[in-house]
Amino acid sequence: MAKKNIKELLSKSPDLLLVDFHADWCGPCQTMEPVISEVLDSMQGKIKLLKIDVEKHPQLAQQFAVRSIPHYALFKRGKILWRKGGIMTKKDLSQALKGFV
Template sequence: MPKKNPKELIQKSQDTILVDFYADWCGPCQTMNPVLDMALDELGGKIKLLKINVDKHPQLSQQFGIRSIPHYVLFKRGKILWRKAGIMTKKDLVQALKGFC
């Protein structure tokens, strides 16, 4: 995704966006990177990925109530459709997101 204000992207995008709240030092976050890529590929690019580093955007993390990472929030036109924290399998992630494509 282009480098823009993440909050603006979330609120104004017509696309369905999966926001990955993460930190560089977070082991489980690193573990989930290939899982996210594979799951979104399997969904045919219908859902866009936006990664938000909680250390660089603490106010955004606080606004969306992010208390643990990794944390995933699915948005469409600024509305939260789904959210989940923690590690997931590719199968579970695809299954959860499929209904929103």
């Protein structure tokens, strides 16, 4: 996805978007993939996932002050509602996101 399209999606989407800032080589990012998938599945489509590879989009990572990966940010219409970095348990991620759906 082109950078312009990503920015437009983040700023205009009426949906809740969980942005996963990651890199292919990142072990903790790979560990979190099934956790994110399970949590979002349990929310029945109320939160959409957008994965942003920080290697391919370093300007976006810098713009959103992503200093380490994995890093997650929940957006709605361009506003960050919640953000957190690092590995999280399924329970912790689920509890954090449930407050927004």
